[in-house]
Amino acid sequence: MPIQNYIWLSIALFSIGVIGVLIRRNAIVIFMCIELMLNAVNLLLVAFSKYHHDASAQIFVFFIMVVAAAEVSVGLAIIVMVYRHTKSVDVNILNRLKN
């Protein structure tokens, strides 16, 4: 398949992720949309890796996966901590800081 198809697919996935982050209010769903963005990038990198006949992008994908896992652990811990106090994961509740 031509490389354009992969580019369009991953840009579509990335855009869905971005729109999801901007319009959803549930922290967990926002988080999932961010993961969707990262995975769109992974797909694009692997496609480019094949296109350029260069394995370094695949190594990059490993690192993205590991960093995403680290972010998941920290992020879930933060969301659990917030949930314990507010009993909600709605990000609109969290507006006390605004003056």
Place this chain on the structure above:
Amino acid sequence: MPSPSYPTLWPFLIYGILVLLLAGGMLFISHFLGERHQEKETDEVYEAGIEATGTARLLFPVHFYLIAMFFVIFDLEAVFIISWAIAIRDVGWGGYLAVVIFVAILVAVLIYEWRIGALNFGPQGKKILRAYRHKIKGVNHNEVVDKQNN
């Protein structure tokens, strides 16, 4: 770049259409031929008679998050070790040294997690047993048992 033709794609399309037709047809036909009845138990979750207890939307204990986190972290470390194992002859002793450092860091993290008690999930068997003995046999006997255990 020129787009190649796809000579092998059309059977897949026909297969997909057939699957949709079959599944849709089964639902459509059974809508007309199927038996209908409205009894007391029809809308229950288990029609065979077991009564459902509560909803399926349970709150899971937060410890499960911890297990998920550890799984994600330790699972992904394997990616690096396996990719080292594939290239083991090419990277030589330098790669071996790197992987040893990597595993040493993992061991340090494991020690840390162990010490802060993050790995003690689930019910604490010893504590429950001690509390149980305390309840049925009284304080004195409990101390004796404790000494034996130690």
Place this chain on the structure above:
Amino acid sequence: MNALISTAVFGIFLMISGLFIKSKQAIRILAISGVVAAFVLNIIDFRQYGASATELFHGMLSVTNFGLLFIEIILGCVLVYFLLSGKDLANIGHYTGEYFALIFFILCGVVLAATYGNMLMLFLSIEIMSIPQYILAGSDKHNLKSHEASLKYFLMGAFSTGFLLMGIALLYGATGSFDITTMNLAGRPIDAMALAGIILIAFALAFKVSAAPFHFWTPDVYDGAPTVVTSFISTIVKVGGFVAFIRLFHIAFGSPDVDKHWLLVLSIITAATLIIGNVTAVFQQSVKRMLAYSSISQAGFMLFAVIAMNVLSWQGILLYAAAYSLATIGCFAILMKMKDYTYDGYNGLAQKQPLLALMNTIFLFSLVGIPATAGFLAKYFVLSAAVEKGGLLWLVILAVCCAAISAFYYFRLIWAMYFKAGDCQVEEHAITPAFKSVLALTALLVIILGVWPGLILAWI
């Protein structure tokens, strides 16, 4: 690469030692000695590397004496930070060892940011800097505002990471390389994919250094996080983000036929940052929030170093890193000793604690850019770099106007300290002679750098 290894090893060491050592004092002293050790080891490194880049680990790192000098400045600022605010950091909660360990992990990321030679290392350095910050921002476990700051920071930070990665992926698709020196954008017509990649990376990095219009998370996060953490993330980490920014844009995208594509975008970002940061800071009532907006406006000045791209801008970012970090760490150290964080809480500080008021005045002078302080020279260097570049005169004039606006809200604090009557509440027991002397030394350093910048610049 002594600094990289020593900060990482010390981070892990502190993390483990937090489990076995219960004394907060002992852990604090361990951390301070760790910074001193990294400082000394980095000086030893300094002799081996010259002005031309040395590639390490197959081009993953490219070490220059600029990078090492920057690391040296950062380690010096962290040493000052530990000496001034180490006790407050240890007292956020129960997990003293972990707080210091996270600071060391962030330092490891900053070291990577100053020496990366590959997009992979850029990504890792940004993430190693960011992830511990999410935890530190939420480390005050009983304060809901701290949780909120942490969640907001985390969601926004992860979002911007997505943009950074998309930019890197598109750039890789266009060039076929992750190496910032062999990316080879120059000398051929630039295609849409590479251009989109550069712009996405610029947006993501602007997000990390809190430049407008990507600054909206900054005031909330800086206000909600524990003050001692805000002091760190608004100085060391922000400056670390800038060094990643400037190195990427100068080395990889710096050639004249590439920079015409992004220069206007970054100029607009700079102008917006200067205006929004300064104008909004005027209307704040809380000093902590004012310092948050001030850090946005100072980021606007540091962006000049990114868009100017000449020798002066490299020197300017080094001076700015030192001047801004030292002055802001000092201001926050005094703020932490106050019980009331509003401007009125500072009323009459000059009568009660004359030394503290004097030091705070020196730090604020440096932030405004009064001559004979380090801040003046730093601003002078970055602005004259922009003048030398040419075509940016409108931006320089705007920056000078904004510096004049900034004088208003900084001087308002000095006015409150010296000319308003009132009894400010100070935590007297926390102001020890040791604290005062370190504060005085820091203020002295700010003045010395202001009259003799060769202390830093002679090394490159």
